[in-house]
Amino acid sequence: MLKFAIIGAGAGGQSMAAILTSKGYSAKLYDIDKEKIRRLQELKAIKVTGVIQCEAQPAVITDSIEEVMTDVDVVMIVSTTDAHGSIAAQIKPYLKDGQIVMLNPGHCGGALEIAHVLRGENGCGKDLIIAEAGDLMYGCRSYEIGNILHTGLKVHVPVATLPAGDVTKLLEVLGPIFPCLKPAANVLETGFEGAGAMLHPIPSLMNVNKMDLGESYDYYMEGITPHIADIISACDKERVAVCRALGVDALDLISMLTKTYKLEKKDNLYDLIQSIESYKALRNPTNTKHRFIVEDTMSGLVPLASVGRSLGIATPMMDSFINIASAVCGRDFWTEGRTAEKLGLAGKTAAEIQDMVR
Template identity: 40%
Template sequence: MDRSLRYCIIGAGNGGIAMAGYLAMIGYKVNLYNRTLEKIFPLMKEQTIYLTGEENGYGVLNKVTNNIEEAVKDVDIIMVTIPAMGHYDIAKEMAPYLKDGQIIVLNPGRTGGALEVYETLLRERKKNNIIVAEAQTFIYACRATKYNHAHIFKSKKEVTLAAIPAIKTNYVLELINEAYPQFIPAKDVLETSINNYGAIFHPAPTLLNSGHIERGAPFEYYTEGITPSIGNFLEKIDRERMELGRMLQVETLSATEWLRETYGAKGDSIFEAVQSNPAYKGLQAPQGLHIRYIYEDVPYSLVPLESIAHSLGMKTPAISSIINVAQLMTNIDFRLEGRTADRLGLEGLTIAEMHMLARRGTIVKRRLEEVV
């Protein structure tokens, strides 16, 4: 099989270590970038990542660096695995060194990630011949167990992906499907952004289990942390997300249906499906509250969902309540720092114009005389 594609993985966290190790293991040339030198210094000496779990083996990396120019030089595909709060900054850092035709894939984009990165590159480069794509979720349920070890609990059966411009989605898939056949096309990045299940499964269970988490009490995050009553609350958040999807004319799956299609989990409710999901078995709760489940998923998942909904006149009591609790607990104004409809360029647009922006990266206004 052809392994001539060159990858760069941005971020040496749980997902980045797993993805870099896997791609190197199956024969690709892989660069790994991390901004903080201390985190990757041991890997710079021994450029090997070991995988356990669903995938077993090891991959030898081509390069490990904290120099962004070195990382992205001459690569074909840049897989960004850092939290969404870093998407804007990493886009600015990469912009001077990118070459026309390179592909950036956000893994995942959360809500509005590709729109934010595309606009940032357009502004920084004064043009944009870079393809920016986003995955609807991360391909693995995984954990980095050491600086050079990752355990992959389970790969998702299907993950939707869309590019800006949308006519490039199938081109991106043709390239990455050799390594990841699970990626399938979405119509545009509005679809991948609205079908952001991290918004359902991360902030609310974390906040509603915050007492146990702050005490350091060990428990399985999903199977023990999502009780029947918490599952009931997640259903309400999910219904608001799906209602927004219907308003935007975006195809949506309920979180329960997504668990069934992605993991084969059975159940008539979120609670039942979570309990039957083998991929969630053994995934432990975090050891504190300063984690991306709050500091990423509230401002970059829930805030844009709320903001886009409100711009269309839709109320979101369940989503808004979690944002409010997160703000009260952390003393941070997530609405101020997060992705709003205005920041994403969606404020004041019609639904047709939102899709035009998502599919083309720009809006073409028809002249009045053409309409009359």
């Protein structure tokens, strides 16, 4: 049986650890948050409820990167995207030939970023399969450590490897365990097609007044009104344009969500979002440090807009929300985020970028 290291003990990481353990796999769970790890160690089991149900205690729960990386076959990184680079650097000394290192998800450029760390000039020198999912495999949330609610079942989550040809080997190993994983052409498709950059920072910023007033609301059902959905759709047209310039035949957001959740297609984004059961009852971000604003701007909007600019694609809507997020958070996300330069894509033609990921 495969042995898994799971890096990141948020709702997704806790879910993965419990589900894999309940299926008989060895799963070790790691997080940098010592207090969270202490609480998980105290519990008899992690409980998963909703459309997926199980209860299990992972083999190891630890804040030691060495302990979680010892004697494992697959490294599943289920952290926030802004931690990918530092996690790659931390796990590098412990990697071995033949291991899988997979981002869940990679967002825009995740596999490119960690490949630079693990295969670059000062890399680990190991023969690895580096992969990224286009989305988190679970529709889940947690309001209490060790208790995870699964609100929807995802039936189609794209996955790709770097280089692209390794995806066959990846799915031979992980496909039977995670049947929702479906092969994508390359990491441009998984990274630049993601919905998070559209659905997270834009509604959060459009409702920042409610955040300031301390108001609680249903994030998708109340926070995305018809006009906010129109703004998201306008931004999504820019995302699709950047993807097409890269040679990625990207689905628009409506088609993507319809496919992911196996829904009946709607004529507009607002009506579609209102029909997604797993989106109901998700509470709103309560501060400007929330990952919906910070992570999805840095690792979603910035790489899309930056790569678009490098290829001559105008992205005025995305540019505006990056600037607004920077002002609201008091940070410069154009500098901090995953730019084309940081991904090694600046100055390259679309054909040259395609060659990088083939």
